[in-house]
Amino acid sequence: MKHPVDVHVGKRIRHRRWMVGMTQQQLAEKVGIKFQQIQKYETGMNRVSASRLWDISETLGVPISFFFEGIRESEGAEGEKGQTIPGDILADKEALDLIRSYYKIPENQRRRLFDLARVLSDAA
Known part of the structure; x- marks a missing residue:
């Protein structure tokens, strides 16, 4: 078992x-x-x-x-603004592809992309 x-x-x-x-x-x-x-x-x-x-x-x-990390989170965890995020977000292939692609971007451009994502998520 x-x-x-x-x-x-x-x-x-x-x-x-x-x-x-x-x-x-x-x-x-x-x-x-x-x-x-x-x-x-x-x-x-x-x-x-x-x-x-x-x-x-x-x-x-x-x-x-x-x-x-995350061993105590069975169903999910509370995000910064109270949103529930999956306990195993890395099990999602799309999320993994996104993270992998993100880290291939040069650091200065990555920072700008991160800022854009924050603005878009706040607007949603």
């Missing part, structure tokens, strides 16, 4: 791996395991040991705490 924490950590591994544009095979090679093990981690089928999570966090460029 899958433990909810293992499932959550696995999802966060998958999302971060996808965000940096890395395949399961590439991550597995950098961590020194088979890609099937990465698949099992990402589905929550296998629990990630502390040392392996350390290696994965180093490879993906995030602190270990990244994998536990």
Whole structure:
């Protein structure tokens, strides 16, 4: 039986791996395991040991705490203005595509796009 924490950590591994544009095979090679093990981690089928999570966090460029963010939010969280946002917004492929594209934009243009998005969301 899958433990909810293992499932959550696995999802966060998958999302971060996808965000940096890395395949399961590439991550597995950098961590020194088979890609099937990465698949099992990402589905929550296998629990990630502390040392392996350390290696994965180093490879993906995030602190270990990244994998536990949002663990207490089951249905959703309150946004800045009281809007409910999905607890697992990164499960939405469109949201992931948008974030990935956003970070490919040069920083000065990205800032302007961010400001525009804020204005548009306030007007909605």
